[in-house]
Amino acid sequence: xxxxxxxxxxxxxxxxxxxxxxxxxxxxxxxxxxxxxxxxxxxxxxxxxxxxxxxxxxxxxxxxxxxxxxxxxxxxxxxxxxxxxxxxxxxxxxxxxxxxxxxxxxxxxxxxxxxxxxxxxxxxxxxxxxxxxxxxxxxxxxxxxxxxxxxxxxxxxxxxxxxxxxxxxxxxxxxxxxxxxxxxxxxxxxxxxxxxxxxxxxxxxxxxxxxxxxxxxxxxxxxxxxxxxxxxxxxxxxxxxxxxxxxxxxxxxxxxxxxxxxxxxxxxxxxxxxxxxxxxxxxxxxxxxxxxxxxxxxxxxxxxxxxxxxxxxxxxxxxxxxxxxxxxxxxxxxxxxxxxxxxxxxxxxxxxxxxxxxxxxxxxxxxxxxxxxxxxxxxxxxxxxxxxxxxxxxxxxxxxxxxxxxxxxxxxxxxxxxxxxxxxxxxxxxxxxxxxxxxxxxxxxxxxxxxxxxxxxxxxxxxxxxxxxxxxxxxxxxxxxxxxxxxxxxxxxxxxxxxxxxxxxxxxxxxxxxxxxxxxxxxxxxxxxxxxxxxxxxxxxxxxxxxxxxxxxxxxxxxxxxxxxxxxxxxxxxxxxxxxxxxxxxxxxxxxxxxxxxxxxxxxxxxxxxxxxxxxxxxxxxxxxxxxxxxxx
Numbered sequence: 001x002x003x004x005x006x007x008x009x010x011x012x013x014x015x016x017x018x019x020x021x022x023x024x025x026x027x028x029x030x031x032x033x034x035x036x037x038x039x040x041x042x043x044x045x046x047x048x049x050x051x052x053x054x055x056x057x058x059x060x061x062x063x064x065x066x067x068x069x070x071x072x073x074x075x076x077x078x079x080x081x082x083x084x085x086x087x088x089x090x091x092x093x094x095x096x097x098x099x100x101x102x103x104x105x106x107x108x109x110x111x112x113x114x115x116x117x118x119x120x121x122x123x124x125x126x127x128x129x130x131x132x133x134x135x136x137x138x139x140x141x142x143x144x145x146x147x148x149x150x151x152x153x154x155x156x157x158x159x160x161x162x163x164x165x166x167x168x169x170x171x172x173x174x175x176x177x178x179x180x181x182x183x184x185x186x187x188x189x190x191x192x193x194x195x196x197x198x199x200x201x202x203x204x205x206x207x208x209x210x211x212x213x214x215x216x217x218x219x220x221x222x223x224x225x226x227x228x229x230x231x232x233x234x235x236x237x238x239x240x241x242x243x244x245x246x247x248x249x250x251x252x253x254x255x256x257x258x259x260x261x262x263x264x265x266x267x268x269x270x271x272x273x274x275x276x277x278x279x280x281x282x283x284x285x286x287x288x289x290x291x292x293x294x295x296x297x298x299x300x301x302x303x304x305x306x307x308x309x310x311x312x313x314x315x316x317x318x319x320x321x322x323x324x325x326x327x328x329x330x331x332x333x334x335x336x337x338x339x340x341x342x343x344x345x346x347x348x349x350x351x352x353x354x355x356x357x358x359x360x361x362x363x364x365x366x367x368x369x370x371x372x373x374x375x376x377x378x379x380x381x382x383x384x385x386x387x388x389x390x391x392x393x394x395x396x397x398x399x400x401x402x403x404x405x406x407x408x409x410x411x412x413x414x415x416x417x418x419x420x421x422x423x424x425x426x427x428x429x430x431x432x433x434x435x436x437x438x439x440x441x442x443x444x445x446x447x448x449x450x451x452x453x454x455x456x457x458x459x460x461x462x463x464x465x466x467x468x469x470x471x472x473x474x475x476x477x478x479x480x481x482x483x484x485x486x487x488x489x490x491x492x493x494x495x496x497x498x499x500x501x502x503x504x505x506x507x508x509x510x511x512x513x514x515x516x517x518x519x520x521x522x523x524x525x526x527x528x529x530x531x532x533x534x535x536x537x538x539x540x541x542x543x544x545x546x547x548x549x550x551x552x553x554x555x556x557x558x559x560x561x562x563x564x565x566x567x568x569x570x571x572x573x574x575x576x577x578x579x580x581x582x583x584x585x586x587x588x589x590x591x592x593x594x595x596x597x598x599x600x601x602x603x604x605x606x607x608x609x610x611x612x613x614x615x616x617x618x619x620x621x622x623x624x625x626x627x628x629x630x631x632x633x
Contacts (some may be wrong), residue, residue, distance in 0.1 A: 104243070115219070149256065267310060
């Protein structure tokens with residue numbers, strides 16, 4: 001079942017002239033569509049309807065807006081009634097989009113898991129485990145800005161998703177449901193043997209570069225991953241089709257490319273995620289990548305609602321040319337003639353840009369020819385046959401190529417030109433007549449799209465400031481004053497949350513005396529995996545306010561957040577920081593132990609007991625001095 005958000009998107013992607021044309025009489029003057037404005041006394045059409053911008057505007061009374069606003073004003077309806085009225089006029093079933101109270105918990109859980117996974121993979125990409133990720137960026141010449149824009153991440157060897165679900169969902173029933181959905185969407189897999197940790201699943205993506213795949217709203221619904229070693233198979237591992245993921249109806253990078261597509265009134269189609277990213281980074285932001293070997297029907301309609309100018313830039317091999325042929329036929333059936341960007345000797349757009357640069361690529365775009373013309377040129381042999389029958393056979397191949405354009409001038413002019421190139425002397429009228437006979441004798445098969453998968457609604461992703469499931473509330477107890485080392489620990493970890501996902505950080509817990517500080521550090525380590533850098537201060541603040549922590553801890557954390565800057569320590573500095581914190585905490589432990597020994601010594605009942613305590617005190621002092629001397633070095 002679809003959602004209101006999808007209805008809004010469908011309205012947005014339908015040419016606004018088609019919708020307003022159901023209510024008003026429109027006239028076209030060149031590329032401009034006008035109507036008599038219904039919002040004031042108007043005899044001369046003053047309302048302009050712009051399909052490219054998806055907006056209308058009256059240049060007399062300055063009324064304007066999108067299709068929904070038009071219907072609200074014209075019919076004097078509220079938002080929901082305006083949507084219902086548009087559905088009625090367009091012949092759409094409103095109930096398909098509006099079913100109150102019918103949310104699919106599987107979809108809801110899938111979206112939560114995927115949104116968390118994006119953040120977790122991104123955190124590990126920037127951790128000490130992410131060296132392979134940094135090497136990948138350097139090798140592919142990708143900037144940090146691009147990596148952040150595309151939310152690129154890294155899946156380590158360990159099962160970070162399985163661990164996250166087990167750790168963050170205390171309720172066993174909820175945990176079982178989350179694991180079931182995670183398995184259904186393919187982000188984890190069931191183990192085929194008994195694991196020592198008792199977990200029955202393992203992560204699907206391990207030691208891989210992670211590329212989130214988004215829906216039209218820009219929310220993650222799946223992943224593509226790339227191996228980091230030559231011996232890893234397969235090289236690319238993708239999400240499976242599920243309640244939220246249908247590969248045939250996806251265009252990689254569309255939510256990022258839309259503004260540029262509208263602005264330039266053109267879209268470039270490429271074949272792979274890396275090609276799309278490379279194009280975007282080099283300034284060709286009106287590029288999207290198809291998923292798989294074919295363009296889906298919904299994807300095609302989505303593009304045509306934005307622009308009618310289509311450019312192909314698929315891989316420069318036989319498979320890429322075949323992909324261009326299939327996709328070209330789909331667009332021609334809609335009366336659109338796409339153009340083909342010739343990459344010359346380069347195998348794909350990414351390689352072309354690295355080898356020849358942006359200016360050369362712009363020239364290729366400017367010189368791009370209609371793909372149908374390239375197909376027709378290929379159909380004509382270098383040596384024209386002398387026999388007329390053979391020439392007519394070749395011309396018939398041309399009929400087949402242009403047939404999706406039916407009887408349009410785009411088809412007939414090309415057929416006449418091909419006949420002349422073959423040396424046929426029949427007049428143009430006779431050639432067109434033969435072509436029309438060909439059309440009448442065949443049933444042009446409609447392009448077969450990938451089968452439509454019934455999926456649950458893809459509502460807009462919600463923003464969560466809490467873990468997937470609530471953790472049990474801590475019982476309120478009187479906390480002892482924080483030590484100086486514990487205060488330093490809190491300040492440093494709050495200001496440098498990237499340290500929380502380092503393995504050395506877990507060792508610090510053994511040296512924390514305060515149960516309150518230990519609890520807070522554990523919760524902070526969970527939160528840091530769930531939020532992006534921009535949300536981090538507000539999420540930590542909200543968590544702090546929602547729990548009953550001591551005023552001592554609240555003051556320290558609040559002060560640290562005030563000074564927080566979203567910067568990442570380099571590996572060496574972060575490692576040394578954790579070593580220093582560990583020493584300070586250990587020294588605090590020893591000092592506390594020393595005070596306790598002195599207290600016991602005062603209360604000793606015998607010389608023997610006192611001597612034993614003195615020996616213990618001497619050992620503690622020795623360890624403290626060793627710690628301090630190590631720090632000085």
